[in-house]
Amino acid sequence: MQPRPASERREELVALYREARSCTRCPLWQGRTQVVFGNGNADADLMFVGEAPGFHEDQQGIPFVGRAGQLLDELLGGIGLTRADVFVANVLKSRPPGNRDPEPDEIEACKPYLYKQVELIEPKVVCTLGNFATKLLTRSSRGIRSVHGRPQIHELGGRRVRIYPICHPAAALRTPAVKAELQEDFARLPELLAQPSLDEPAPVPAVAVPP
Numbered sequence: 541m542q543p544r545p546a547s548e549r550r551e552e553l554v555a556l557y558r559e560a561r562s563c564t565r566c567p568l569w570q571g572r573t574q575v576v577f578g579n580g581n582a583d584a585d586l587m588f589v590g591e592a593p594g595f596h597e598d599q600q601g602i603p604f605v606g607r608a609g610q611l612l613d614e615l616l617g618g619i620g621l622t623r624a625d626v627f628v629a630n631v632l633k634s635r636p637p638g639n640r641d642p643e644p645d646e647i648e649a650c651k652p653y654l655y656k657q658v659e660l661i662e663p664k665v666v667c668t669l670g671n672f673a674t675k676l677l678t679r680s681s682r683g684i685r686s687v688h689g690r691p692q693i694h695e696l697g698g699r700r701v702r703i704y705p706i707c708h709p710a711a712a713l714r715t716p717a718v719k720a721e722l723q724e725d726f727a728r729l730p731e732l733l734a735q736p737s738l739d740e741p742a743p744v745p746a747v748a749v750p751p
Protein backbone atom coordinates (compact mmCIF):
# COMPACT_ATOMS: atom_id res chain seq x y z
CA MET A 541 0.00 0.00 0.00
CA GLN A 542 1.25 3.55 -0.83
CA PRO A 543 2.12 5.54 2.31
CA ARG A 544 -0.28 8.41 2.92
CA PRO A 545 0.97 11.76 4.25
CA ALA A 546 0.19 12.33 7.93
CA SER A 547 -1.50 15.67 7.12
CA GLU A 548 -3.96 13.97 4.76
CA ARG A 549 -4.74 11.22 7.30
CA ARG A 550 -5.24 13.85 10.02
CA GLU A 551 -7.71 15.78 7.89
CA GLU A 552 -9.73 12.62 7.35
CA LEU A 553 -9.66 11.93 11.07
CA VAL A 554 -11.12 15.38 11.72
CA ALA A 555 -13.85 14.68 9.15
CA LEU A 556 -14.58 11.37 10.90
CA TYR A 557 -14.86 13.23 14.23
CA ARG A 558 -17.39 15.65 12.67
CA GLU A 559 -19.42 12.67 11.47
CA ALA A 560 -19.28 10.97 14.89
CA ARG A 561 -20.42 14.17 16.63
CA SER A 562 -23.85 13.86 15.07
CA CYS A 563 -23.99 10.05 15.04
CA THR A 564 -27.35 8.39 15.77
CA ARG A 565 -26.36 4.81 14.81
CA CYS A 566 -27.32 3.49 18.26
CA PRO A 567 -29.69 4.79 20.97
CA LEU A 568 -26.81 6.05 23.15
CA TRP A 569 -26.85 9.39 21.30
CA GLN A 570 -30.04 10.30 23.18
CA GLY A 571 -28.33 10.32 26.57
CA ARG A 572 -24.91 11.73 25.77
CA THR A 573 -23.69 15.22 26.59
CA GLN A 574 -21.09 14.91 23.85
CA VAL A 575 -19.33 12.35 21.74
CA VAL A 576 -15.98 11.18 23.09
CA PHE A 577 -14.19 10.52 19.82
CA GLY A 578 -10.65 10.14 21.17
CA ASN A 579 -7.70 12.50 21.34
CA GLY A 580 -3.93 12.80 21.18
CA ASN A 581 -1.38 12.49 18.40
CA ALA A 582 -3.13 11.71 15.10
CA ASP A 583 0.10 10.12 13.80
CA ALA A 584 0.99 8.19 16.97
CA ASP A 585 2.97 4.95 17.02
CA LEU A 586 1.00 3.91 20.09
CA MET A 587 -2.76 3.90 20.39
CA PHE A 588 -4.85 2.93 23.45
CA VAL A 589 -8.39 1.61 23.20
CA GLY A 590 -10.57 1.60 26.32
CA GLU A 591 -14.19 0.63 26.81
CA ALA A 592 -16.58 3.57 26.86
CA PRO A 593 -16.76 7.11 28.23
CA GLY A 594 -17.82 7.56 31.85
CA PHE A 595 -19.44 10.56 33.53
CA HIS A 596 -16.45 12.92 33.36
CA GLU A 597 -15.50 11.91 29.82
CA ASP A 598 -19.07 12.55 28.65
CA GLN A 599 -18.98 16.00 30.30
CA GLN A 600 -15.61 16.99 28.85
CA GLY A 601 -15.62 15.13 25.51
CA ILE A 602 -12.16 13.68 26.26
CA PRO A 603 -11.38 10.00 27.01
CA PHE A 604 -9.85 8.89 30.30
CA VAL A 605 -10.10 12.12 32.30
CA GLY A 606 -11.29 10.47 35.54
CA ARG A 607 -9.35 8.35 38.04
CA ALA A 608 -8.60 5.61 35.50
CA GLY A 609 -7.22 8.33 33.24
CA GLN A 610 -4.96 9.62 36.00
CA LEU A 611 -3.51 6.13 36.37
CA LEU A 612 -3.05 5.89 32.60
CA ASP A 613 -1.15 9.22 32.65
CA GLU A 614 1.01 7.98 35.53
CA LEU A 615 1.83 4.74 33.67
CA LEU A 616 2.65 6.69 30.51
CA GLY A 617 4.96 8.97 32.52
CA GLY A 618 6.75 5.87 33.80
CA ILE A 619 7.82 5.01 30.24
CA GLY A 620 8.68 8.61 29.33
CA LEU A 621 5.51 9.40 27.37
CA THR A 622 2.64 11.84 27.74
CA ARG A 623 -0.88 11.87 26.33
CA ALA A 624 0.39 14.14 23.53
CA ASP A 625 2.58 11.28 22.25
CA VAL A 626 -0.21 8.71 21.95
CA PHE A 627 -3.79 8.51 20.71
CA VAL A 628 -6.48 7.40 23.16
CA ALA A 629 -9.92 6.19 22.08
CA ASN A 630 -12.69 3.86 23.24
CA VAL A 631 -14.76 1.05 21.74
CA LEU A 632 -17.89 3.19 22.30
CA LYS A 633 -17.88 6.91 21.56
CA SER A 634 -20.97 7.65 23.69
CA ARG A 635 -21.53 7.01 27.39
CA PRO A 636 -23.75 4.07 28.33
CA PRO A 637 -26.28 5.05 31.03
CA GLY A 638 -24.95 4.55 34.55
CA ASN A 639 -21.63 3.35 33.07
CA ARG A 640 -23.08 -0.08 32.34
CA ASP A 641 -21.21 -2.48 30.03
CA PRO A 642 -21.46 -1.86 26.29
CA GLU A 643 -24.19 -3.90 24.56
CA PRO A 644 -23.30 -6.04 21.50
CA ASP A 645 -25.45 -3.92 19.15
CA GLU A 646 -23.80 -0.70 20.42
CA ILE A 647 -20.34 -2.18 19.77
CA GLU A 648 -21.47 -3.27 16.31
CA ALA A 649 -22.80 0.19 15.49
CA CYS A 650 -19.72 2.01 16.79
CA LYS A 651 -16.88 -0.24 15.60
CA PRO A 652 -16.54 1.28 12.11
CA TYR A 653 -15.31 4.49 13.80
CA LEU A 654 -12.62 2.62 15.71
CA TYR A 655 -11.45 0.64 12.68
CA LYS A 656 -11.26 3.84 10.63
CA GLN A 657 -9.30 5.55 13.44
CA VAL A 658 -6.73 2.74 13.39
CA GLU A 659 -6.54 2.94 9.60
CA LEU A 660 -5.96 6.72 9.65
CA ILE A 661 -3.57 6.93 12.60
CA GLU A 662 -1.48 3.95 11.44
CA PRO A 663 -0.13 3.02 14.89
CA LYS A 664 2.62 0.41 15.28
CA VAL A 665 1.05 -0.87 18.49
CA VAL A 666 -2.59 -0.86 19.59
CA CYS A 667 -2.83 -1.39 23.32
CA THR A 668 -6.27 -2.71 24.24
CA LEU A 669 -7.39 -1.88 27.79
CA GLY A 670 -9.57 -4.62 29.25
CA ASN A 671 -11.99 -7.16 27.86
CA PHE A 672 -14.19 -5.19 25.49
CA ALA A 673 -11.42 -3.64 23.39
CA THR A 674 -9.36 -6.84 23.47
CA LYS A 675 -12.16 -9.15 22.36
CA LEU A 676 -13.27 -6.77 19.63
CA LEU A 677 -9.85 -6.08 18.08
CA THR A 678 -8.43 -9.60 18.45
CA ARG A 679 -11.75 -11.00 17.16
CA SER A 680 -11.67 -13.59 19.92
CA SER A 681 -13.70 -14.48 22.97
CA ARG A 682 -10.54 -15.03 25.05
CA GLY A 683 -10.66 -12.74 28.05
CA ILE A 684 -8.02 -10.31 29.26
CA ARG A 685 -6.97 -12.50 32.18
CA SER A 686 -5.56 -15.11 29.82
CA VAL A 687 -4.08 -12.86 27.11
CA HIS A 688 -2.71 -9.76 28.89
CA GLY A 689 0.93 -8.87 28.39
CA ARG A 690 1.34 -10.95 25.23
CA PRO A 691 1.46 -9.12 21.89
CA GLN A 692 -0.54 -10.52 18.98
CA ILE A 693 -0.35 -9.63 15.30
CA HIS A 694 -3.61 -8.86 13.51
CA GLU A 695 -4.73 -7.16 10.36
CA LEU A 696 -6.50 -3.90 11.24
CA GLY A 697 -7.41 -1.05 8.95
CA GLY A 698 -5.65 -2.69 6.00
CA ARG A 699 -2.31 -3.11 7.83
CA ARG A 700 -0.71 -5.66 10.09
CA VAL A 701 -0.57 -4.23 13.58
CA ARG A 702 0.73 -5.44 16.94
CA ILE A 703 -2.11 -5.62 19.44
CA TYR A 704 -1.00 -5.57 23.04
CA PRO A 705 -3.78 -6.46 25.49
CA ILE A 706 -3.43 -5.16 29.03
CA CYS A 707 -5.80 -4.77 31.97
CA HIS A 708 -8.13 -1.82 32.17
CA PRO A 709 -6.79 0.87 34.56
CA ALA A 710 -10.19 0.95 36.34
CA ALA A 711 -9.71 -2.73 37.28
CA ALA A 712 -6.23 -1.88 38.55
CA LEU A 713 -7.67 0.82 40.80
CA ARG A 714 -9.93 -1.78 42.41
CA THR A 715 -7.31 -4.53 42.90
CA PRO A 716 -3.67 -3.90 43.89
CA ALA A 717 -2.50 -7.21 42.34
CA VAL A 718 -3.97 -6.15 38.99
CA LYS A 719 -2.20 -2.79 39.30
CA ALA A 720 1.16 -4.54 39.76
CA GLU A 721 0.44 -6.70 36.71
CA LEU A 722 -0.55 -3.65 34.69
CA GLN A 723 2.69 -1.88 35.65
CA GLU A 724 4.72 -4.91 34.54
CA ASP A 725 2.88 -5.17 31.22
CA PHE A 726 3.26 -1.44 30.66
CA ALA A 727 7.00 -1.64 31.22
CA ARG A 728 7.27 -3.90 28.13
CA LEU A 729 5.75 -1.28 25.83
CA PRO A 730 9.02 0.56 24.92
CA GLU A 731 10.56 -2.71 23.71
CA LEU A 732 7.49 -3.41 21.59
CA LEU A 733 7.52 0.10 20.12
CA ALA A 734 11.21 -0.28 19.23
CA GLN A 735 10.47 -3.24 16.97
CA PRO A 736 10.37 -2.50 13.23
CA SER A 737 6.96 -1.72 11.82
CA LEU A 738 5.36 -4.83 10.33
CA ASP A 739 4.97 -3.01 7.01
CA GLU A 740 8.65 -2.19 6.67
CA PRO A 741 10.58 -4.44 4.29
CA ALA A 742 13.02 -6.74 6.11
CA PRO A 743 16.54 -5.22 6.24
CA VAL A 744 18.77 -6.39 3.38
CA PRO A 745 21.45 -8.69 4.83
CA ALA A 746 25.01 -7.42 4.50
CA VAL A 747 26.84 -9.11 1.64
CA ALA A 748 30.58 -9.74 1.81
CA VAL A 749 32.25 -7.93 -1.11
CA PRO A 750 35.01 -10.05 -2.65
CA PRO A 751 38.38 -8.32 -2.70
Ligand code: URA
Binds near residue numbers: 590591606710
Ligand atom coordinates in the same frame (compact mmCIF):
# COMPACT_ATOMS: atom_id res chain seq x y z
N1 URA B 1 -12.92 4.05 30.99
C1 URA B 1 -12.86 3.84 29.66
O1 URA B 1 -12.83 2.70 29.21
N2 URA B 1 -12.79 4.88 28.87
C2 URA B 1 -12.76 6.12 29.31
O2 URA B 1 -12.69 7.03 28.49
C3 URA B 1 -12.82 6.32 30.69
C4 URA B 1 -12.90 5.28 31.52
